[in-house]
Amino acid sequence: EDKVVQSPLSLVVHEGDTVTLNCSYEVTNFRSLLWYKQEKKAPTFLFMLTSSGIEKKSGRLSSILDKKELFSILNITATQTGDSAVYLCAVPHTGTASKLTFGTGTRLQVTL
Amino acid sequence: GAVVSQHPSWVICKSGTSVKIECRSLDFQATTMFWYRQFPKQSLMLMATSNEGSKATYEQGVEKDKFLINHASLTLSTLTVTSAHPEDSSFYICSARGWGHMNTEAFFGQGTRLTVV
Numbered sequence: 001e002d003k004v005v006q007s008p009l010s011l012v013v014h015e016g017d018t019v020t021l022n023c024s025y026e027v028t029n030f031r032s033l034l035w036y037k038q039e040k041k042a043p044t045f046l047f048m049l050t051s052s053g054i055e056k057k058s059g060r061l062s063s064i065l066d067k068k069e070l071f072s073i074l075n076i077t078a079t080q081t082g083d084s085a086v087y088l089c090a091v092p093h094t095g096t097a098s099k100l101t102f103g104t105g106t107r108l109q110v111t112l
Numbered sequence: 113g114a115v116v117s118q119h120p121s122w123v124i125c126k127s128g129t130s131v132k133i134e135c136r137s138l139d140f141q142a143t144t145m146f147w148y149r150q151f152p153k154q155s156l157m158l159m160a161t162s163n164e165g166s167k168a169t170y171e172q173g174v175e176k177d178k179f180l181i182n183h184a185s186l187t188l189s190t191l192t193v194t195s196a197h198p199e200d201s202s203f204y205i206c207s208a209r210g211w212g213h214m215n216t217e218a219f220f221g222q223g224t225r226l227t228v229v
Contacts, residue, residue, distance in 0.1 A: 042220040042221055043205075088155065101158075
């Protein structure tokens, strides 16, 4: 059974701090790993990672994948209150590539 | 591109009534649609997968007679919660994928918050 575990479950930081969110996974046939940001509504796509060691970057957010150790990290530098959200990690289902298995998410709160 | 619209964004209904939620792909043909449920402070749990023109495939533990899914066209799927009860109160989210999309992509609707009173 595919499994995705995220840590920490929740995190409170001050504006300007840098945070690192973790996602470890177990899948039989790895294809990719996806990161989403969820505020009050549906998740919005952040990154899709398929290759080890190649950093994906978008503004203050970046992510990298380690296929040997089966994990990914999401970094947010110079956090802002608008970064407060739940960050979800997901992997496509082993049997059916279209289905996604989500982790429990990391709830990030950025305070002033 | 790849916009998915879900309607309504929130609904309150009485216990015992049925509620229909629509999920539309606005600028692509959605060959596959997924329905998720999310309880407060929990992650998204896949309920079912539907392919246009065929019956939905439900995940283990999801009652297909209670959560009716119809995917009659390439741009519309509906989820009907029949005889809703307070424990069905949740956030329901659809996602869709079409021809030409990588098989790992999922485009989400805005979600529907259902409250059963």
